[in-house]
Amino acid sequence: xxxxxxxxxxxxxxxxxxxxxLRAIDGVSFDIAPGEVxxxxxxxxxxxxxxxxxxxxxxxxxxxxxxxxxxxxGERIDHLSPAAMRKIRGRxxxxxxxxxxxxxNPLYTVAKQLIETIRTHMNVSDxxxxxxxxxxxxxxxxxxxxxxxxxxxHQFSGGxxxxxxxxxxxxxxxxxxxxxxxxxxxxxxxQSQIIDLLKEICAEKGASVMLITHxxxxxxxxxxxVAVLYSxxxxxxxxxxxxxxxxxxPYTRGLMGSIPTLTHDSDxxxxxxxxMPRLNAIPPGCAFNxxxxxxxxxCRVERPFPIDRPGDRRVACWLYDEQExxxx
Amino acid sequence: MADPLIEVRGLGRRFDVSKPWLNRVLEREExxxxxxxxxxxxxxxxxxTFALVGESGSGKSTIAKMIVGLLPPSEGQILFDGQDMGKVxxxxxxxxxxxxxxxxxxxxxxxxxxxxxxxxxxxxxRTFGLAKGAEVTREMERLLDTVGLSARDAEKFxxxxxxxxxxxxxxxxxxxxxxxxxVxxxxxxxxxxxxQAQILNLxxxxxxxxxxxxxxxxxxxxxxxxxxxxxxxLYLGRLVEVxxxxxxxxxxxxxxxxxxxxxxxxxxxxxxxxxxxTGEIPNPINPPSGCPFHxxxxxxxxxxxxxxxxxxxxxxxxAACHLLG
Numbered sequence: 001x002x003x004x005x006x007x008x009x010x011x012x013x014x015x016x017x018x019x020x021x022l023r024a025i026d027g028v029s030f031d032i033a034p035g036e037v038x039x040x041x042x043x044x045x046x047x048x049x050x051x052x053x054x055x056x057x058x059x060x061x062x063x064x065x066x067x068x069x070x071x072x073x074g075e076r077i078d079h080l081s082p083a084a085m086r087k088i089r090g091r092x093x094x095x096x097x098x099x100x101x102x103x104x105n106p107l108y109t110v111a112k113q114l115i116e117t118i119r120t121h122m123n124v125s126d127x128x129x130x131x132x133x134x135x136x137x138x139x140x141x142x143x144x145x146x147x148x149x150x151x152x153x154h155q156f157s158g159g160x161x162x163x164x165x166x167x168x169x170x171x172x173x174x175x176x177x178x179x180x181x182x183x184x185x186x187x188x189x190x191q192s193q194i195i196d197l198l199k200e201i202c203a204e205k206g207a208s209v210m211l212i213t214h215x216x217x218x219x220x221x222x223x224x225x226v227a228v229l230y231s232x233x234x235x236x237x238x239x240x241x242x243x244x245x246x247x248x249x250p251y252t253r254g255l256m257g258s259i260p261t262l263t264h265d266s267d268x269x270x271x272x273x274x275x276m277p278r279l280n281a282i283p284p285g286c287a288f289n290x291x292x293x294x295x296x297x298x299c300r301v302e303r304p305f306p307i308d309r310p311g312d313r314r315v316a317c318w319l320y321d322e323q324e325x326x327x328x
Numbered sequence: 329m330a331d332p333l334i335e336v337r338g339l340g341r342r343f344d345v346s347k348p349w350l351n352r353v354l355e356r357e358e359x360x361x362x363x364x365x366x367x368x369x370x371x372x373x374x375x376x377t378f379a380l381v382g383e384s385g386s387g388k389s390t391i392a393k394m395i396v397g398l399l400p401p402s403e404g405q406i407l408f409d410g411q412d413m414g415k416v417x418x419x420x421x422x423x424x425x426x427x428x429x430x431x432x433x434x435x436x437x438x439x440x441x442x443x444x445x446x447x448x449x450x451x452x453x454r455t456f457g458l459a460k461g462a463e464v465t466r467e468m469e470r471l472l473d474t475v476g477l478s479a480r481d482a483e484k485f486x487x488x489x490x491x492x493x494x495x496x497x498x499x500x501x502x503x504x505x506x507x508x509x510x511v512x513x514x515x516x517x518x519x520x521x522x523x524q525a526q527i528l529n530l531x532x533x534x535x536x537x538x539x540x541x542x543x544x545x546x547x548x549x550x551x552x553x554x555x556x557x558x559x560x561x562l563y564l565g566r567l568v569e570v571x572x573x574x575x576x577x578x579x580x581x582x583x584x585x586x587x588x589x590x591x592x593x594x595x596x597x598x599x600x601x602x603x604x605x606t607g608e609i610p611n612p613i614n615p616p617s618g619c620p621f622h623x624x625x626x627x628x629x630x631x632x633x634x635x636x637x638x639x640x641x642x643x644x645x646x647a648a649c650h651l652l653g
Contacts, residue, residue, distance in 0.1 A: 187547065189588060189605045190605075195593070216521070218593050221594060261595050262553055275523055
């Protein structure tokens with residue numbers, strides 16, 4: 001693989017609380033290649049958004065990165081000063097959040113917000129910035145962009161607002177876009193438009209995407225590779241087609257079976273018993289072991305490390321350890 | 329239909345969204361109305377799951393609220409077991425009320441945080457006089473067991489439970505009145521997929537055991553396909569298509585249904601080419617004339633702009649589209 005654009009190694013994020021330290025992200029490692037779309041999927045509380053927030057340096061205190069490193073093109077960005085981080089955020093890493101209404105300032109017109117962002121990061125005149133902004137709005141599919149640019153966010157519909165947010169994220173031509181549940185607040189018919197747009201426009205500009213979502217369907221349509229997160233740890237990473245069609249980690253398999261589909265008929269959905277543990281009650285060994293049907297003694301005491309699998313995949317599960325295979 | 333439990337005829341609901349009187353006078357504006365639902369007709373047979381699917385603003389929840397009596401309809405009738413709910417007296421309505429219950433979307437908002445789970449579940453038993461004394465506790469514990477919780481949980485408060493468990497409590501509460509009919513308004517939308525699977529399975533098991541009838545409301549087409557015996561598709565407050573079983577998904581008739589199905593992300597990775605979806609749901613205060621879908625419809629003809637399409641028979645149900653007439 002060529003040098004990754006973004007490389008996260010052994011990331012650990014902790015929240016000190018009155019009742020002890022909670023470890024929300026525990027040793028997460030992954031890479032994003034230039035131009036690649038990496039899907040990050042997991043249930044609520046798995047740590048998807050937290051990972052994204054850590055990468056762009058927007059971790060809310062008291063949350064903090066305890067160890068591990070985050071590198072953008074080989075350069076560490078996890079311990080930069082707020083001022084240095086500000087130069088990267090927006091310029092080199094763009095963000096698209098779930099709720100378009102809260103990521104736009106309601107008091108400023110779209111034009112002002114776009115031009116401000118462009119001029120902060122690029123050395124262009126006001127008129128040139130406006131021209132770029134209009135072109136970008138037009139590109140993201142806002143009809144009559146040269147007129148609508150002077151509207152306020154509330155004058156746009158939900159889907160249109162998310163288009164504006166995408167334009168805002170892309171206006172400084174970042175190398176990486178972190179999209180945190182970009183379509184969760186939208187209706188299905190609008191969702192598919194936004195997904196297509198995000199995918200197209202990032203491919204056009206050569207930007208990599210980290211797509212955070214709980215929706216496997218969105219991942220299947222968009223991502224090249226997918227990382228499945230469980231209790232702040234990566235259960236499985238691999239190319240999206242193989243992870244979806246033949247999941248290896250028991251959690252991924254359960255997750256895939258529990259999603260009703262439009263093509264497959266079944267009377268009952270696969271059911272994973274219980275729910276994800278709270279952060280103060282993550283069991284020893286594999287975090288998934290109490291819910292796993294295939295767990296054995298080792299799973300309860302020793303935490304599985306990521307095991308390399310054929311087809312550029314990695315799975316953190318003792319079932320795939322060669323030692324187990326030869327013994328058992 | 330042979331033996332409908334619920335029959336809805338010409339159901340409509342308008343909301344007054346006018347500005348205050350003084351503003352209207354000064355700004356010379358008319359009263360404004362938002363038509364949340366208009367002319368909705370369907371019936372639900374005993375023991376079946378009728379699903380309503382639609383995007384936000386399509387009127388799904390308004391219909392649910394009117395059926396359980398949380399909102400009075402502006403026009404039309406709702407017949408429960410042959411009785412017109414708008415015409416029955418208070419005491420009869422109270423007796424009818426026991427026979428239908430509702431499960432809401434947000435289990436964080438639908439349970440009183442100051443009540444213990446045991447009290448929440450046993451309240452309908454007391455209100456409707458279904459059990460007395462020690463029987464109440466016994467029945468409450470049995471209900472908790474039915475939905476997969478334990479009798480010990482009765483002492484706890486809702487905040488001690490996860491979203492999925494809270495939805496189980498909401499189901500136990502709905503079941504405690506021994507209803508025949510349950511309106512489920514997006515019961516799993518707030519839940520993670522693995523928990524959603526548990527709740528959907530539970531709801532199906534309960535239906536098999538108790539012969540329940542469901543009105544299942546959701547925006548998620550795959551969930552609807554999994555649960556429904558019949559499905560109605562709503563667009564801007566109008567029922568555009570009704571179809572039996574899975575045929576809606578195999579052979580959609582209305583252009584909107586086709587578009588909606590095309591928009592669902594494809595987990596099967598079939599790589600199918602889909603028609604790109606265009607536009608968004610228009611503002612219901614000023615809905616388009618004629619067929620409400622015509623501005624987004626790829627096959628609209630002139631007639632669609634002027635005439636509201638009536639409902640036509642299709643191989644597996646009915647659809648409101650001029651092209652099918």
